Amino acid sequence: MDWIVSVFRQYPPLAIFLTLGLGFLVGKIKFGNFKLGSVTSVLLIGVLIGQLEIPVSGPIKMFFFMLFLFSIGYTVGPDFFKSLKGSGAKQALFAVLMSSTCFASTLFISYLFGYTKGETVGLFSGSQTCSSLLGVGSEAIQKLGLPADVASRELGIIPVCYAVTYIFGTLGTVIILGNFGPKLLGGMEKVKTKTAELDRKLTPGHRIYSNLRRQQHPARDMGSRCRADNTIGYMNIRRIFLPLLLLAAVCLPATAQKRPEVYIQTDLVSSYLWRGQRNAGVSLQPTLGLKWRGLHFYVWANEQLCPPSGQPVKHEIDFFLKYSITPHLTVGLKDVYVNTRGDGFFSFGSIPHAANGLDVLLAYDFKYVNLEWTTTIAGYDGYTHSGKRSYGSYLIINAPFSFAWLDWNAQVGIVPYYCSRYSDDDSGGFHVNMCALKASHTFTFPKCHISLTPFTQPMVNPSSRKANFQVGARFLFSPGK
Numbered sequence: 001m002d003w004i005v006s007v008f009r010q011y012p013p014l015a016i017f018l019t020l021g022l023g024f025l026v027g028k029i030k031f032g033n034f035k036l037g038s039v040t041s042v043l044l045i046g047v048l049i050g051q052l053e054i055p056v057s058g059p060i061k062m063f064f065f066m067l068f069l070f071s072i073g074y075t076v077g078p079d080f081f082k083s084l085k086g087s088g089a090k091q092a093l094f095a096v097l098m099s100s101t102c103f104a105s106t107l108f109i110s111y112l113f114g115y116t117k118g119e120t121v122g123l124f125s126g127s128q129t130c131s132s133l134l135g136v137g138s139e140a141i142q143k144l145g146l147p148a149d150v151a152s153r154e155l156g157i158i159p160v161c162y163a164v165t166y167i168f169g170t171l172g173t174v175i176i177l178g179n180f181g182p183k184l185l186g187g188m189e190k191v192k193t194k195t196a197e198l199d200r201k202l203t204p205g206h207r208i209y210s211n212l213r214r215q216q217h218p219a220r221d222m223g224s225r226c227r228a229d230n231t232i233g234y235m236n237i238r239r240i241f242l243p244l245l246l247l248a249a250v251c252l253p254a255t256a257q258k259r260p261e262v263y264i265q266t267d268l269v270s271s272y273l274w275r276g277q278r279n280a281g282v283s284l285q286p287t288l289g290l291k292w293r294g295l296h297f298y299v300w301a302n303e304q305l306c307p308p309s310g311q312p313v314k315h316e317i318d319f320f321l322k323y324s325i326t327p328h329l330t331v332g333l334k335d336v337y338v339n340t341r342g343d344g345f346f347s348f349g350s351i352p353h354a355a356n357g358l359d360v361l362l363a364y365d366f367k368y369v370n371l372e373w374t375t376t377i378a379g380y381d382g383y384t385h386s387g388k389r390s391y392g393s394y395l396i397i398n399a400p401f402s403f404a405w406l407d408w409n410a411q412v413g414i415v416p417y418y419c420s421r422y423s424d425d426d427s428g429g430f431h432v433n434m435c436a437l438k439a440s441h442t443f444t445f446p447k448c449h450i451s452l453t454p455f456t457q458p459m460v461n462p463s464s465r466k467a468n469f470q471v472g473a474r475f476l477f478s479p480g481k
Contacts, residue, residue: 008054015054016064019046040170043163048416102128113358113378114349117141118154122161127169134162153388160391164375168331168360175323260292261478269472272302275394275413275422276434276461278468280304280314294324296332315339322361330363334374341380351389354379372396382421392419396434411436415463423463433463440474451476 008015023042029035106127110120121137124130141154182188265287272280282305289298302316315338322332335358337345342355357380363372375393376382382392395414402408413434415422422433440455453474460467 005052005054008049008052012054015049015052019049040166043166046159046163112348115378116154116157117144118157119161122158123165125158126162126165127172129166129169129173131162134158157388164360164377164391175325260290263287263289263291263476263478265289265474265476267472267474269470271468271470272304273436273457273459273468273470275396276459276463276466278466279316281308282306296320296322296324312340322363328365330361330365332361332363334359334361336380338380348379351379351381351383354381357381368399368401370398370400372398382419382423384420385418390417390419390421392421393417394422406439406441409438409440411438431463433461435460435462449477449479451478 008018020042023045024038025041026045027035027038027041103124106120106124109115110123115123118141121133121141125133125137138155138158141151144151146154182191185191185194267285267287269283269285270281271278272283272285280302284303284305285301286303287298287300289296298320300318300320302314304314307313317337319335320332321334322330324330335356337356339345339355343349343353344355347353347355348358357376358378359374359376361372361374363370373393373395375391377391382390384390393416395416397412397414399410400408401410411434412432414430414432416430418429423431436457436459438455438457440453442451442453444451451474453476454472455474456469456471458467458469
């Protein structure tokens with residue numbers, strides 16, 4: 001592994017083209033109905049390969065960045081100037097309003113969570129999927145007169161924050177437009193009515209529905225003029241109708257659940273095990289949750305029942321918000337609070353002063369195997385070898401199955417790159433720090449809406465060469481079932 005890293009560091013163009021190749025390859029892979037696309041995949045692969053600390057010269061960075069901007073401008077430039085005719089002034093005013101709102105929101109979030117200047121630039125450009133802000137923000141930071149080491153650190157964190165937030169900026173737009181957009185406009189029926197009225201006002205060659213019917217029955221229209229209308233109609237369908245279909249397909253609720261489901265759950269465990277580590281002894285872990293139309297919000301806590309003498313009692317409260325975009329794909333946010341660190345509840349400052357840690361998560365279910373990726377974006381976090389915030393990430397692979405009237409779950413935890421929160425100094429970067437096998441069986445009492453699930457699991461940490469064993473029971477009360 002070391003010789004590969006040394007080759008990439010000696011010849012950075014190899015790493016660049018490897019990033020492009022893997023990015024385009026991953027971008028073509030479909031996860032159900034979802035596909036990352038080449039741009040997002042290249043960014044994410046670049047973040048992973050960038051953890052090898054491969055130096056790239058400034059002219060190469062600028063060349064690829066300008067090439068990227070040129071391709072975008074060459075693609076959308078003609079349509080931009082055409083759109084200025086007619087209602088161009090209103091659209092320009094709306095663009096200014098939206099840009100100001102996004103800018104103010106980014107400043108507020110950065111102030112709230114204590115982000116640095118580089119992190120703020122990366123957040124703004126990635127969340128708005130606006131690559132041109134990278135160059136503007138980098139140039140502005142260089143003109144601030146900061147010390148060389150501080151300026152280098154701020155400039156280095158910008159592309160990382162940009163790549164991490166880019167995918168969430170894209171998915172967030174899709175989710176908001178697909179679920180809340182019609183409600184803001186008065187409901188889906190009103191949107192359909194207005195769309196039909198607009199379609200009748202358009203010229204025949206630009207109508208959406210009429211040209212869709214022509215495409216379904218091309219033999220009915222053989223004249224050259226109608227063929228031209230069909231061509232124009234097909235272009236408009238491809239530009240307007242198909243993205244709307246994709247939007248609707250992606251944003252449909254993953255479940256037909258109409259009534260909210262509230263549940264109360266409590267786990268009694270012999271030890272609190274988390275990602276290959278033993279965090280506490282005998283503990284009580286209550287949960288209060290709500291499920292509705294693909295949304296899942298719940299609060300989880302851990303209360304240590306028998307703390308060691310002379311040590312403070314450790315309390316933990318976690319807030320989870322998840323949304324199932326499809327039956328297989330889930331995105332979410334997680335806020336973790338621990339009372340023994342930081343400056344009190346809801347503190348997201350620098351790492352030594354943060355009691356809370358904010359994580360983003362992305363999960364996908366492949367039926368027999370499911371993956372869950374989490375990345376810490378604010379608050380409490382680990383450090384890199386150089387003492388910087390690591391934006392620690394963690395990948396969990398679950399493989400549930402049934403055997404001998406028991407429900408089993410094989411679990412593997414992977415640290416993709418070095419983070420002091422999960423790694424020892426001698427563990428290097430990528431490593432496995434958790435292997436567990438959980439066995440359980442659920443006893444249900446339908447009349448009382450109660451279930452009891454005793455479970456046990458051994459957990460091994462190959463990185464630290466430590467093993468733990470856990471025994472527990474779960475009590476679940478769900479009146480909605």
